[in-house]
Amino acid sequence: MKKGNELFKQKLAVINIGLPSFAESIEDQGGEVVHVDWRPPAGGDPEIIDLLEKLEKFSDRIDLANDEAVRRMTGAQPVLTGLGRAGDVIPGMGERMILHAGSPVDWDSMCGPVKGAVIGALLYEGWAEDREAAERLAASGEITYSPCHHHSAVGPMAGVVSPSMYVFVVENRAGENRAYCTINEGLGKVLRFGAFSDDVIERLKWMEKVLAPSLAEAIRVSGGIDIRDLTARALMMGDECHNRNVAATSLFIRTIIPCLLETKLGKGVIADVIGFISGNDHFFLNLSMAACKVSTDTIAGMDNCSIVSVMARNGTDIGIRLAGTGDRWYTAPAGMPKGLYFPGYSEADANPDLGDSTVSEIAGIGAMAMAAAPAIVKFTGGTPGDAVKNTLEMYEICQGEHSHYQIPVLDFRGTPVGVDIRKIVDKGISPFINTGIAHKNPGIGQVGAGILHAPMEIFVEALKAFAQTLK
Amino acid sequence: MIANFILENRYYDSVCLMQVASKLKEEDGLKEAAAMMGTDANKKLMEEIGLLNDDGRAAGPNDLIIAIDGSDEVVVESALGKAKELLEERKSEAGLDVEVVPRSLDAALEREPEANMVVISVPGQYARREAGKALNRGLHVMLFSDNVSVEDEILLKKLALEKDLLMMGPDCGTAIVNGVALGFANVVGRGPIGIAGASGTGIQEISSIIARHGLGITQAIGTGGRDLKEKVGGLMMEKALRDLDGDPDTELIVLVSKPPAEEVVKKLMGIIKGCCKKVIVCFLGGDMELMKKEGIIATDTLEEAALMAVSVIRGEKYEKSNFTCSLSDAGKIAEAEYSRLGEGQKYIRGIFSGGTLCDEARLVLKEMVGDIYSNLAKEDRLKLEDVWKSRKNCLVDMGDDEFTRGVPHPMIDSTMRNKRIVQEAEDAGVGIIFLDVVLGYGAHPDIAGALLPAIEKAGKVAEDAGRYISFVASICGTPGDPQDYNEQKRKLEEAGVVLMDTNAQAARMAAAIITRGKTLKK
Numbered sequence: 001m002k003k004g005n006e007l008f009k010q011k012l013a014v015i016n017i018g019l020p021s022f023a024e025s026i027e028d029q030g031g032e033v034v035h036v037d038w039r040p041p042a043g044g045d046p047e048i049i050d051l052l053e054k055l056e057k058f059s060d061r062i063d064l065a066n067d068e069a070v071r072r073m074t075g076a077q078p079v080l081t082g083l084g085r086a087g088d089v090i091p092g093m094g095e096r097m098i099l100h101a102g103s104p105v106d107w108d109s110m111c112g113p114v115k116g117a118v119i120g121a122l123l124y125e126g127w128a129e130d131r132e133a134a135e136r137l138a139a140s141g142e143i144t145y146s147p148c149h150h151h152s153a154v155g156p157m158a159g160v161v162s163p164s165m166y167v168f169v170v171e172n173r174a175g176e177n178r179a180y181c182t183i184n185e186g187l188g189k190v191l192r193f194g195a196f197s198d199d200v201i202e203r204l205k206w207m208e209k210v211l212a213p214s215l216a217e218a219i220r221v222s223g224g225i226d227i228r229d230l231t232a233r234a235l236m237m238g239d240e241c242h243n244r245n246v247a248a249t250s251l252f253i254r255t256i257i258p259c260l261l262e263t264k265l266g267k268g269v270i271a272d273v274i275g276f277i278s279g280n281d282h283f284f285l286n287l288s289m290a291a292c293k294v295s296t297d298t299i300a301g302m303d304n305c306s307i308v309s310v311m312a313r314n315g316t317d318i319g320i321r322l323a324g325t326g327d328r329w330y331t332a333p334a335g336m337p338k339g340l341y342f343p344g345y346s347e348a349d350a351n352p353d354l355g356d357s358t359v360s361e362i363a364g365i366g367a368m369a370m371a372a373a374p375a376i377v378k379f380t381g382g383t384p385g386d387a388v389k390n391t392l393e394m395y396e397i398c399q400g401e402h403s404h405y406q407i408p409v410l411d412f413r414g415t416p417v418g419v420d421i422r423k424i425v426d427k428g429i430s431p432f433i434n435t436g437i438a439h440k441n442p443g444i445g446q447v448g449a450g451i452l453h454a455p456m457e458i459f460v461e462a463l464k465a466f467a468q469t470l471k
Numbered sequence: 472m473i474a475n476f477i478l479e480n481r482y483y484d485s486v487c488l489m490q491v492a493s494k495l496k497e498e499d500g501l502k503e504a505a506a507m508m509g510t511d512a513n514k515k516l517m518e519e520i521g522l523l524n525d526d527g528r529a530a531g532p533n534d535l536i537i538a539i540d541g542s543d544e545v546v547v548e549s550a551l552g553k554a555k556e557l558l559e560e561r562k563s564e565a566g567l568d569v570e571v572v573p574r575s576l577d578a579a580l581e582r583e584p585e586a587n588m589v590v591i592s593v594p595g596q597y598a599r600r601e602a603g604k605a606l607n608r609g610l611h612v613m614l615f616s617d618n619v620s621v622e623d624e625i626l627l628k629k630l631a632l633e634k635d636l637l638m639m640g641p642d643c644g645t646a647i648v649n650g651v652a653l654g655f656a657n658v659v660g661r662g663p664i665g666i667a668g669a670s671g672t673g674i675q676e677i678s679s680i681i682a683r684h685g686l687g688i689t690q691a692i693g694t695g696g697r698d699l700k701e702k703v704g705g706l707m708m709e710k711a712l713r714d715l716d717g718d719p720d721t722e723l724i725v726l727v728s729k730p731p732a733e734e735v736v737k738k739l740m741g742i743i744k745g746c747c748k749k750v751i752v753c754f755l756g757g758d759m760e761l762m763k764k765e766g767i768i769a770t771d772t773l774e775e776a777a778l779m780a781v782s783v784i785r786g787e788k789y790e791k792s793n794f795t796c797s798l799s800d801a802g803k804i805a806e807a808e809y810s811r812l813g814e815g816q817k818y819i820r821g822i823f824s825g826g827t828l829c830d831e832a833r834l835v836l837k838e839m840v841g842d843i844y845s846n847l848a849k850e851d852r853l854k855l856e857d858v859w860k861s862r863k864n865c866l867v868d869m870g871d872d873e874f875t876r877g878v879p880h881p882m883i884d885s886t887m888r889n890k891r892i893v894q895e896a897e898d899a900g901v902g903i904i905f906l907d908v909v910l911g912y913g914a915h916p917d918i919a920g921a922l923l924p925a926i927e928k929a930g931k932v933a934e935d936a937g938r939y940i941s942f943v944a945s946i947c948g949t950p951g952d953p954q955d956y957n958e959q960k961r962k963l964e965e966a967g968v969v970l971m972d973t974n975a976q977a978a979r980m981a982a983a984i985i986t987r988g989k990t991l992k993k
Contacts, residue, residue, distance in 0.1 A: 005714055005718050007587055007588075007637070007648070007649070008648075008649060008690060008714075008718050010587055010649070011585070011649070012587065012588055012648050012649040012650075012651045013583055013585045013586045013587055013588070014586065014588045014589070014590055014651070014653070015576060015579045015580065015583065015586045015588070015589045015590070016589075016590045017576065017579075017589060017590070017591045017592070017593060017601055018591055018592030018593045018615065018616070019592040021913070022592060022615070022653070022654060022913070025912035026651060026652075026653070028953065029651055029652060029658070029912070031651040032585075032586075034573065034579045034583045034586065035572060035573075035579075036573050036574065036575060036576060036578070036579045037572040037574050038575075038593055039574070040593075040594070041597065041600070046596075049597075049600065052600075053600060056604075187512070188512065188516060340489035340492075340493055341493065342489070342505075342516065343492060343503060343504065343505030343507070343516065343517060343520055343522055343538070344503060344505075344516075344519075344520035344522070346496075375484055375486060376486070378484070378486040378487055378489075378490055388569045388571075389569050389571055392569070393571065393574070395578070395581075396573075396574050396575060396578050423575075426575070427574050429574065448489075
């Protein structure tokens with residue numbers, strides 16, 4: 001039988017693209033109809049539409065690669081296996097090198113908070129005596145700056161890592177790669193938000209001398225802590241594991257306490273360590289970021305893959321890398337978050353969007369999992385319903401759904417994962433970002449938190465380059 | 472002045488408190504405000520910006536501190552009141568009952584995996600891509616959009632045929648599939664007649680007449696107006712015919728279109744002759760003799776195609792008739808009208824919203840009153856030089872592109888049409904204003920009501936000049952249409968409009984009136 005005839009035997013179910021009144025008419029008749037909120041693709045840019053159409057001819061192979069990418073990312077099993085001195089464990093980390101968040105940037109172009117964090121790191125390493133000396137050294141060309149992402153590492157906000165800092169080592173038990181991230185210092189005046197006062201440096205020293213060795217010992221005792229498992233459970237408890245880590249941090253404390261008690265560490269030290277972690281709802285963030293990095297690194301350089309493998313901001317620019325185009329960065333000026341500010345500060349004080357923590361969104365948590373964390377939407381004055389909407393919108397630009405990270409309110413649907421630039425550009429929906437907000441001047445620290453969309457132009461640029469590489 | 476208020480043992484989420492503080496800061500006269508739980512870290516922060524006093528310092532970690540720096544006591548008090556109000560504000564149940572409208576075909580497909588038809592009405596330059604996507608996903612398409620190139624149309628239709636799918640359009644305004652009206656279509660019950668049409672109002676008129684005669688249709692498949700042109704070559708009409716021929720519920724097929732290209736006629740005749748089912752063809756203005764010679768049942772009006780189909784299904788002999796009512800009744804109606812016309816009132820002016828209805832009227836009138844000027848005329852000498860000005864006997868299709876640039880179609884909004892109606896009444900040579908009134912989904916919810924002011928004003932304009940204007944119209948619609956057919960009819964009749972059963976009959980009545988009864992025949 002012919003298909004035309006088959007249709008005549010089926011119940012008509014319509015998708016309506018365009019005039020809403022046509023959908024209403026069908027509804028009035030009791031017919032099945034789903035209306036599409038259609039907008040011109042790529043903002044109506046004919047050149048980009050042409051490009052999208054050309055890519056459609058390669059859909060099969062791109063989808064194949066993208067499906068594999070989602071399998072790899074969701075199949076990764078990130079396990080915290082220890083801590084190490086950055087200079088010793090991070091691949092390619094030189095002794096006079098400082099890592100930072102985002103895409104490559106030189107001293108002159110760095111934003112205030114990154115400069116502040118670099119100054120702090122130079123003071124912390126003892127390479128400079130005071131701020132002035134540190135600034136001279138920083139600008140002298142003696143220091144090599146390199147993005148964390150070039151070294152399997154990530155860092156929240158300024159993301160500054162210097163050789164003596166201790167970093168978490170997260171291994172992919174389902175693969176062979178590792179990722180690294182510093183230990184979270186807490187909120188307010190901290191290095192990652194560009195503060196470098198004495199108390200900031202003192203805290204870093206304590207973290208190096210006391211916290212890191214103690215945690216390393218406890219992690220050794222634990223035999224490895226499954227970060228994917230903690231993340232999955234935290235999503236059930238109201239975290240999205242980027243801007244809200246209360247549940248995950250609590251779960252981590254619950255896991256680490258018995259291990260700490262099994263070590264030979266003194267009671268006082270253990271109390272200090274637990275006290276430090278308990279006093280910082282965001283302690284888990286750096287673990288989560290390393291876990292996300294382990295997962296997203298599995299797709300770097302995959303042929304024909306249109307999924308974003310890296311999205312990061314250095315406070316001057318936002319940059320992405322695409323799996324299918326390997327190491328190449330696509331950058332644009334970083335945006336300004338919309339959010340809430342601490343007392344004494346306002347939007348006028350804010351630095352543009354900053355940090356590697358958007359690795360969360362690329363790995364399928366953070367803003368992608370907003371529906372799991374309704375408390376977060378308050379940052380934009382939204383409602384829990386808006387949180388659900390945010391996540392549902394993100395499914396529109398993702399290749400797949402996460403097999404481990406689920407959202408209770410969406411009937412345990414997997415979080416959207418595998419951000420596909422074809423869909424971003426076509427639909428004009430760019431990924432949401434949840435973020436902290438740093439003061440624009442060095443030395444001050446965090447002034448608020450908020451959300452924003454990544455700028456469309458980097459995805460367009462990436463799409464153009466991607467089209468050249470199809471095999 | 473700095474003031475701290477402590478709400479003991481009250482916990483609020485920090486984000487919630489930040490929101491309260493940010494709203495407080497909008498108050499006049501307020502320098503700074505904070506709402507924070509009294510933890511050491513928070514107290515330190517407030518201390519640093521000079522917001523803390525001894526009251527605040529004494530607060531514990533489970534206490535809420537509202538710290539305000541205001542110009543005077545009144546400001547501080549009012550801010551405190553506002554803070555409390557914000558904290559106690561009853562939250563609406565911003566529930567999780569979220570409706571998210573899909574942004575793409577694929578997202579919609581996730582919602583409705585059983586979907587089998589995509590109706591597309593996006594701007595023309597984007598239409599091909601959306602239609603292509605739908606076809607590639609194995610879905611039938613009705614493409615309402617126009618401004619799609621003929622090359623793209625061919626490409627889409629060939630793709631559809633490869634996948635054995637319907638590709639209705641571009642520029643397909645009307646279809647009824649499995650009983651569901653799509654686009655501009657009337658409510659027509661299910662029955663044994665299948666319609667394949669390259670014209671929207673053609674399908675509407677035929678299906679409505681069938682419905683008003685108590686029968687129904689299986690499907691009405693639109694092909695888009697260009698399908699039967701030489702370039703496209705009737706690709707979709709051929710598929711529609713074959714599909715209807717293969718459909719066990721369809722007993723008879725009605726094919727409606729403007730006259731196709733010669734090559735296409737030949738091709739279609741071959742297919743029609745190969746059909747197992749009877750096919751009634753209505754190529755408005757086409758070469759009837761050629762069709763008849765080939766043994767194909769051809770009709771010259773939409774009305775005839777519909778009535779012939781009804782007769783065939785009922786097993787009755789089709790008898791051609793100019794009016795549903797008796798000839799003498801028709802004569803009386805005509806006389807009542809022409810007796811009020813002045814000698815100089817010699818012309819009919821048709822102001823149409825449906826292109827095919829305008830065409831049908833033009834063909835009928837041509838036989839009876841001679842030359843008809845129109846924006847649709849094929850002969851150059853009869854084409855309107857200025858579509859905004861009528862000439863002699865003249866019918867304009869106001870749904871044509873020239874009239875709809877930047878304004879809604881006259882079936883949806885009668886503003887332009889209303890102006891034209893009044894304009895015609897100002898012409899002393901005009902005796903009749905001839906209208907179509909199209910109901911159904913997509914059309915104005917009360918089109919008769921929308922036309923009435925113009926009908927009244929036109930009557931008044933004529934009356935003031937010592938003339939009478941005769942209004943003749945028909946309703947293209949069914950009692951099932953959302954507009955309420957009988958109510959529409961009542962409104963028009965009360966306004967003195969001579970309402971005929973079909974558009975063709977309205978044309979004949981207009982001819983009878985304007986010729987003072989000379990063209991009246993059975």
